[in-house]
Structure formats: structure tokens, C-alpha cells
Amino acid sequence: MDGDSDNLKKIIDQADEAFEQGNWDESADLYTQAYAMQQTFSINKGLAASLLNQKRPGDAEAVILDYFNYYLSEPDTAELALDIILENNDFLLANQMLSFYDNNQQPNIKNDVIDDFIRRIKVAEDRHERSFKPEKEKITSRLLSIVTEPTAEQIQLLRKLREFNKDDYINSAKVLLENPLLHPLLKSEALENLLKLGVDETVDISFYGKNKTCIPSKLMPIMSTDVYLKMCDELEKLLTDENESQAENFKGELSLYAAFVYPFGKEIIKDPALWTKAMLLRYGLVDESQMRDNQGLDGVNTWLKRFDELINTFQE
Secondary structure, eight states: OHHHHHHHHHHHHHHHHHHHTTOHHHHHHHHHHHHHHOOOHHHHHHHHHHHHHTTOHHHHHHHHGGGHHHHTTSHHHHHHHHHHHHHTTOHHHHHHHHHHHHHSOOTTOOHHHHHHHHHHHHHHHHHHHHHHHHHHHHHHHHHTTGGGSOHHHHHHHHHHGGGSOHHHHHHHHHHHHTOTTSOHHHHHHHHHHHHHTTOOSOEEEEETTEEEEEOGGGSOOGGGSHHHHHHHHHHHHHOOGGGGGGHHHHHHHHHHHHHHTTTOHHHHOSOHHHHHHHHHHHTTOSOGGGOSOHHHHHHHHHHHHHHHHHHHHHHO
């Protein structure tokens, strides 16, 4: 273990030195090695800054998301995060950053810092809008018939919405949420983005054939919903030591279930423990004799088959 620690320290020292010398290729490579050995905020910062300097802002943004709230707690790291975000023209994340500050006071982030961030985002949005407008109009038009496109194209189209300013993103997301044929995973992503933008108005949503409404700002993120957390609690109880290594994979599957029924999970996942057992039953990790509620199980399995079909559609 000490040898590993020594080796890690040596790699970090070399990465820091390469960074100070402006050798971005070498520093990015070394920080990547270090991050594979141990994920820390300090290494993450070095890697993100190196990638940005390498003109790889997309990779840099993927890295900072591992520790996003940490970045937002100090002026210098928040500025680095915003540099990366604006380099990607990701105005959705930039505005979600401002919403975070509205709802979470940070002792080290003063109002003048936030005012500067607001100004920078507005300037970047206006500059981007001038060149982006023709493409933006095509994207807005395509949203109306999005379900006629292959799933991969739909995902790309939603990614392009990240370049919209806040008001235009909200209006586009509303169009998506009202579409009865849009894939539930794309719908839940759009809705969670409205939550992170702090949207506090009532929005309409087509939910498995029903017309419903919700207020995004009053929702919990998918991974914090009651149904997801209760399914995970049951998973912890049922997993044996030899299956513990699979826990993250199972949690990933449970998070998909929670996303499929977001934000009205309790209406479908009425017994989260039963859903977890039903999932483990599929993998042969619980015995059917342990399932006390066979009638309820049939209903859960019907939904799981429906989810299987939706997952297959998503992966085509």
C-alpha cells in the first residue's frame, strides 16, 4: 500500500510540474493516470484544467461533473468550471449553476462573484446566439417531429438544446414533456433539467397515456426520489457478501426504473421492496418462494417487460 501511495505521489508531483511548465499533453496524461489510481478533487482539478488547456472542453466538462458541487464552493474553482462550461456553449449547465447559487448559499462565494458569472453567461449567450440562430431554428422545428427520428438522433438533438438560452431551453423542454410518444428516459432527463434550473411554474407532462402536471422545482432529483432510495435499501438487505461486487450494477438498473416512472414513481412503484426482489429474481439471486405477494409480482413483471422493450429501443 505504501508503495502505491509513493507511486501516486510521484505521478502527481510530475503532473503538477508538467502543468506549471505548460506541458498540457503530459500533465493531462499524468493526471489521468493518477485519477485512475485515486479519485480526489485535487487530481480532478488538475486533470480538468489540463484538458481545457488542451482544447478538450468536452472531456473537461465530463471530468468536473464528478465533483461539480465542490467546484461551486470556491471562487477560483467555480471560475474554472464556468470557463469549461462556456467553452462548450453549455448554457443549460451554466444557468443550472446560477440556480444552484440561488438555492444554496456558499460562504466563500460573494455576490460580486455571482454577478460577474451572470454577466459572463449573458455575454457568451448573446455572442453564441448570433452564429447559432439558423441552426437553432432548425432544431426547434425538428423537436415537433422528434419521435420520427432514430433514437440516436433524438439524443443528439437533446444535447444541442444545451446551447439554448434559459428561456428557450424551458420552452423546448415543455414541448418534449407534452409529447406522448417521446421515450420516457429522454422525458425524465428534460424534467430533471428543469428542476435544476429552478423552474417553479406548473408544466404539463404526458405520462404513460395520462395528462398530468408538476412543478419541477418541487421535485427531487431521480437518484434522491423515495422510490429509488427504498429500492436501494431493500437491495442492501438482500445482497449476500459474494454478490456485493454487483451492487453498483444493480443500483444502476434500479435508477433506470426510477427514471422510467419519474416524477410519479409512487403511482407505479407502489412497493419498492417488491420491485427490488423482482429484479433479483430475474438474476436468480432470490428464490420465488421468498416472494410473499405473487399477485403483485405479476404486475411488477409486466412493467419490467415494458421497461425491457424501452431499454432495447433506447439502445438501437
